[in-house]
Amino acid sequence: MVPFFAYTTVFLLIPTLVVVIGAFLSGGRPTLGNVRALTEPAVISATQHSVVLSAVTAVGGAVIGAVLAYAVSTARVDGVLRRFVASLCGVLAQFGGVALAFAFLASFGATGFLTTWLAKVGVDTGPGLWLYEWDKGLMLVYLYFQIPLMLIVFLPAVEGLRPQWREATETLGGSTWVYWRRVAAPILFPSFVGATLLLFTNAFSAYATAAALVSQGSPLLPLAIGNTLTSEVILGQENIGKAMALEMVVVVAVAMTLYAVLDRRSSKWLAP
Amino acid sequence: MSGNRAAARRKQDVFRWVTIGVCLLFFALPLYGMLEFTTRGPGGTRSAQTWATLLDFGKVSAEYPALKEGFLASVGLAVLTVLIMLVLLVPTMTWVRLRLPGLSRTVEFLCLLPLTVPAIVLVVGLTPVYAWVTYLLGESTLWLSLAYVILVLPYAYRSLDAGLRAIDVKTLAEASRSLGAGWGTVMMRVILPNLRTAVLSASFLSVALVLGEFTIANLFSRKNLQVAMYELGKSDAQISIAVGLAALVFGFLVLFAMSFVGGPRSATAAAPRLRRTRKESP
Amino acid sequence: MTSMTSTDGQGVAVQLTGLRRTYGALNALDHFTLHIAPGELVALLGPSGCGKTTALRCLAGLEDPDSGRIEVGGRDITSVPTSRRDMGMVFQAYSLFPHMTARQNVEFGLQLRKRSTQERRTRAADMLDLVGLSDQADKYAHQMSGGQQQRVALARALAIEPQVLLLDEPLSALDAKVRTQLRDEIRRIQLTVGTTTLFVTHDQEEALAVADRVGVMRAGHLEQLAAPEELYARPTSEFVADFVGLTNRLPGTAVDGHADVLGGRVPLLDGSATSGEVMVLVRPEGIDIAADPAGDATVLSGSFLGAHGRVTAETAGGHHVVVQVPSSAVAAYPPGTRVRLTARGDRALAVRAE
Known part of the structure; x- marks a missing residue:
């Protein structure tokens, strides 16, 4: 009991407090300067990029992942296909960072096999620089772990749809379309939104993949925070890093709270 | 027809x-x-x-000392993280169920809190803490595991919580106490064996997370597998990518195998609910 | 209750002819033929896997028969999709839409039929009233008990004034007490609205209690279809005798339409083996028991079951015989008592001794 609380205090609560308090300190004195620094154009654009990247890949990943989850759910419950896809997605959802960045470089980079192949059939994708841009390549790369994550999070919800609901709809005179629009969609909606929020935070807090791909500038919030830690910076800069970190925690906390609320509702509907 | x-x-x-x-x-x-x-x-x-080079362990360690160093560090980190996580969580969670149910919400909150604290943020907050760790314990890469325990906390908590939910800890403990067992015996001989699957899946998730960790190690300038791969990628991309692919295939094979061993309720496989056409059981 | 009168009285006839359905090597339905008269309630009874649910699902259109014909009210509906068959169906459990209240569930089918809001409201209220849940109209499924959920499901099925009502083991997920209560209520409601009904169950007591006729199914075909009393008193096969009610199997000798068994003589039912060594299937209430030091049977145990009791005795031949006695008499036969057992004169079925 005591070890647990001591440990979490030192390695979880103190760091959190360091961030929260540090965000309002400068040179040992309380200040709002760091928070004000969040309105600097560089920080604002990093925040914007992060939000857009996370939102787009969350929604895109959620839609594609949901369709995939439904397709998988129509396969046999204990079949090899389902186990195969579930296991693969289990690995790919965690497959961030360096290896993922390399994988895309090897496929879509300047000498990647797809780029070469496309060039052969006459499609010129340019020198492969698009891959490093946050609103092109990064989105594609992020989708690569967002879709599998969606499958893992959303598959249980899809499987919670009872065959009786479809059959009841049919006997009451409803078509397949009616079933999806009036029954399945409303039932899955809370889970879907919840999962999308989870995907959003997942993308929003990802650092490794972006760090491995983007070598110049700090177009994203996590990269900007990382920069304040590694580069030799002027005094006071590290507290601006704390303010950005706090901003991140707030965004993620809001999303996760909403997720928890939605998750509770859908589990009531889908509980056995 | x-x-x-x-x-x-x-x-x-x-x-x-x-x-x-x-x-x-x-x-x-x-x-x-x-x-x-x-x-x-x-x-x-x-x-x-x-691939021939990669399979020849002697050659790899001779030609790519950084890769060997990072690999060994990651393995050490994984073992240490799992150990600390288990020692920290299993007794605490069991004890809360047995004696202090009032604290269960607090423990749950603490364990799930890291979900809202991205690794990059944790790095920011941990900087002063690690100044002390380095001062007291030295510079070894292995001490990163102290931070990794926090990262794996939510996932490990969920696995163990599911495991504890499935068994009636209270009745088990009371039954063995009434047979004359001490608390140590209850823990080692009764609770742990019943939690085997949950402990296994919590450990597996932790290992997977630690082996893939890059953010904290990189920003604290320590060398684990991912950092080594990243640096190697600049000079010899082929071997670096080969390591990445090998790790991925290995992870997939473990998960795929587990989905058969653990039955339909294991880590990622779905709950055994019937879908689509329900047939009369023969 | 004005809107309800429209379904009162005359239901429609259902005719299933030569239905076949196979799952791989398994014959779920094997030339299954069944006629249900207008307004009648027929229960299909049988062990799991006998094809009873498949038969019901074929009628609902939720399964396609490999061959055969399905007619409702004289119209061939074999290839009509479920949504246009006009069947009200109650499932085993969990069939209510979880995101709708009880009222919205009941109104759903009417909404699909584009009925006016006013009509929907009235009809839903009537239906919830019929199943005794007027005060639960705004509850969600997870706020109701299993029995209440099944009542709402029944109201939902009846709201669309279906041609046929299909009940797929609607009581099997409920507690014993709720089960008997709802069982009687289903019968009352079915008689009120007069809808032709097919009821599938594996519980013989349930089938005997609610149905006009009971069809015992085995391996995809009807073994016997008869009124409850007849099914119980005059089973035509060993399978039916075994499945419906409790039965003793006792060795005897058949001669001339009678059998000598347990020191008594019983007339044999049609379809019995008529001569030689046979096994006679005798109900527990068809045997008299009397304490007799000279008797050749010994009491093994007695149990008190409420309205009546049962005594189990072992005969000299080593056969265990269950006898029904008045509950007050159980105490008169403690284990070890020597008793004399005599078969009474009720008709019984005899089968060839193996």
Whole structure:
């Protein structure tokens, strides 16, 4: 009991407090300067990029992942296909960072096999620089772990749809379309939104993949925070890093709270 | 007689195969890219040289000391993280269930809190803490595991919580106490054996997370597997990518195997609910 | 209750002819034929896997028969999709839409039929009233008990004034007490609205209690279809005798339409083996028991079951015989008592001794 609380205090609560308090300190004195620094154009654009990247890949990943989850759910419950896809997605959802960045470089980079192949059939994708841009390549790369994550999070919800609901709809005179629009969609909606929020935070807090791909500038919030830690910076800069970190925690906390609320509702509907 | 149902089922089959096929193709492209890249030989030929090197452990450690160092560090980190996590969580969670149910919400909150604290933020907050760790314990990479325990906390908590939920800890403990067992015996001989699957899955998730960790190690300038791969990627990309692909395939094989061993309720496999056509059981 | 009168009285006839359905090597339905008269309630009874649910699902259109014909009200509906068959169906459990209240569930089918809001409201209220849940109209499924959920499901099925009502083991997920209560209520409601009904169950007591006729199914075909009393008193096969009610199997000798068994003589039912060594299937209430030091049977145990009791005795031949006695008499036969057992004169079925 005591070890647990001591440990979490030192390695979880103190760091959190360091961030929260540090965000309002400068040179040992309380200040709002760091928070004000969040309105600097560089920080604002990093925040914007992060939000857009996370939102787009969350929604895109959620839609594609949901369709995939439904397709998988129509396969046999204990079949090899389902186990195969579930296991693969289990690995790919965690497959961030360096290896993922390399994988895309090897496929879509300047000498990647797809780029070469496309060039052969006459499609010129340019020198492969698009891959490093946050609103092109990064989105594609992020989708690569967002879709599998969606499958893992959303598959249980899809499987919670009872065959009786479809059959009841049919006997009451409803078509397949009616079933999806009036029954399945409303039932899955809370889970879907919840999962999308989870995907959003997942993308929003990802650092490794972006760090491995983007070598110049700090177009994203996590990269900007990382920069304040590694580069030799002027005094006071590290507290601006704390303010950005706090901003991140707030965004993620809001999303996760909403997720928890939605998750509770859908589990009531889908509980056995 | 073909019938409405059969037609609908055929349509569903087509939809399933097309959807899964397209997604798997997307998943396969970068993986194939990795394989293709690691088998490139000089002058556009195919060569298994990279993989031969990788399989020859002596050669790897001689030619790529950084990779060996990072790999060993990551393995050490994984073991240490799992140990600390188990020592910290299992007794605490069991004890809360037995004696202090009032604290369960606090423990749950603390364990799930890291979900809202991204690794990059944790790094920011941990900087002063690690100044002390380095001062007291030295510079070893292994001390990163102290921070990794926090990262794996939510996932480990969920696995163990599911495991504890499935057994009636209270009755088990009371039964063994009434038979004369001390608390130590209850823990080691009664609770732990019943939690085997949960402990296993919590450990597996932790290992997977630690082996893939890059953010904290990189920003604290420590060398684990991912950092080594990242740095190596700049000079010898082939071997670096080969390691990444090998790790991925290994992870997949472990998960796939576990989905058969653990039955339909294991880590990622779905709960055994019936879908689609319900047939009369023969 | 004005809107309800429209379904009162005359239901429609259902005719299933030569239905076949196979799952791989398994014959779920094997030339299954069944006629249900207008307004009648027929229960299909049988062990799991006998094809009873498949038969009901074929009628609902949720399964396609491999061959055979389905007619409702004289119209061939074999290839009509479920949504246009006009069947009200109650499932085993969990069939209520979880995101709708009880009222919205009941109104759903009417909404699909584009009925006016006013009509929907009235009809839903009537239906919830019929199943005794007027005060639960705004509850969600997870706020109701299993029995209440099944009542709402029944109201939902009846709201669309279906041609046929299909009940797929609607009581099997409920507690014993709720089960008997709802069982009687289903019968009352079915008699009120007069809808032709097919009821599938594996519980023989349930089938005997609610149905006009009970069809015992085995391996995809009807073994016997008869009124409850007849099914119980005059089973035509060993399978039916065994499945419906409790039965003793006792060795005897058949002669001339009678059998000598347990020191008594019983007339044999049609379809019995008529001569030689046979096994006679005798109900527990068809045997008299009397304490007799000279008797050749010994009491093994007695149990008190409420309205009546049962005594199990072992005969000299080593056969265990269950006898029904008045509950007050159980105490008169403690274990070890020597008793004399005599078969009474009720008709019984005899089968060839193996």
